[in-house]
Amino acid sequence: MIPFNFKYYRPENIDEASNIFNELLEEGMDVIIYSGGTEIVTNSRKHLIHPDAVIDIKAIPEVMAQEDNGKELIFGAGLSITDICKMDLFPLLSEMSSKIADKTVRNQLTLGGNICGRLPYREAIVPFLMGNTIAVIATTEGLKEVALKDVFKFRLPLAKGEFLVQLKIDKDILERSYKTIRKEKVTDVDYPIIHMALTENKGSLSLGVAGLLAFPFCNDGVNEILNKDLSVDEKTNEVIENLPSAIKNDILASKEYRGHLFKTSLKELLNGMGGQ
Ligand SMILES: Cc1cc2nc3c(=O)[nH]c(=O)nc-3n(C[C@H](O)[C@H](O)[C@H](O)COP(=O)(O)OP(=O)(O)OC[C@H]3O[C@@H](n4cnc5c(N)ncnc54)[C@H](O)[C@@H]3O)c2cc1C
Numbered sequence: 001m002i003p004f005n006f007k008y009y010r011p012e013n014i015d016e017a018s019n020i021f022n023e024l025l026e027e028g029m030d031v032i033i034y035s036g037g038t039e040i041v042t043n044s045r046k047h048l049i050h051p052d053a054v055i056d057i058k059a060i061p062e063v064m065a066q067e068d069n070g071k072e073l074i075f076g077a078g079l080s081i082t083d084i085c086k087m088d089l090f091p092l093l094s095e096m097s098s099k100i101a102d103k104t105v106r107n108q109l110t111l112g113g114n115i116c117g118r119l120p121y122r123e124a125i126v127p128f129l130m131g132n133t134i135a136v137i138a139t140t141e142g143l144k145e146v147a148l149k150d151v152f153k154f155r156l157p158l159a160k161g162e163f164l165v166q167l168k169i170d171k172d173i174l175e176r177s178y179k180t181i182r183k184e185k186v187t188d189v190d191y192p193i194i195h196m197a198l199t200e201n202k203g204s205l206s207l208g209v210a211g212l213l214a215f216p217f218c219n220d221g222v223n224e225i226l227n228k229d230l231s232v233d234e235k236t237n238e239v240i241e242n243l244p245s246a247i248k249n250d251i252l253a254s255k256e257y258r259g260h261l262f263k264t265s266l267k268e269l270l271n272g273m274g275g276q
Pocket of ligand 1: 032033035036037038040042078111115117118123124158164
């Protein structure tokens, strides 16, 4: 239960949602999008957030879409992780998402919440960063489409009144083979110290990682190193020296331990993909 009063809206289309969002913002209200609600309810109970109004987007058909249109795989932001894993249109996404939280939470927790929420892990975004993905965003002027890789830095930047509607990824991602490794501190139902995926297609390798840095990444410079004619040890050492940011140091693991886990896991993934 949320221990304060707030207004609840459940629009049935994108225009209605954007209009409500805009009007409430103009009235000076603190408004947030409500998706699975797991983070909102927890943070409200702890009095960390205090929204005047929430807009539940799960009655909007585009937000709940999950389909293969022949060219792209389309995932609505309101799909629960369980919905995504059950339909399994994108096996790498199903595999990485299926490690988030536990089954009860995954029934509720959504793709959009995982990507736009406050917690930094955002494991479900890694497979999308590894492919050619378009983020469909509802703005006060209508829908806009942006290349995820161009806009995602620490998070998906959303202006006031905007919300994520869908992610669309080119189907060529399905031609890649992949391996993943997730390391937790105590049990597998925990936030990841690191969660990594290595994909391969026609000899070309690509790495996606959550947990290691302050943000999930799939970095062109790192992928260039992985595709050089080097030994597994040389590649691993060079990647560690060329990460896009500093390794995280937090309650789950020191930066030294996290770096060590990353190094051994990367070697394991590279060896699993055939080494050189
Ligand atoms: C028990 C528990 C365990 C967890 N374990 C993991 C884990 O192992 N790995 C991991 O990566 N994450 C984990 N998380 C974090 C989780 O992914 C985020 O908290 C996520 O925000 C929850 O999704 P939700 O749909 O419930 O979001 P909500 O609570 O509905 O929303 C969270 C925030 O995201 C915003 N938001 C939601 N959808 C949209 C949208 N479409 N557009 C714009 N803004 C939006 C909301 O306004 C709100 O600010 C865990 C969370 C919980 C509660």
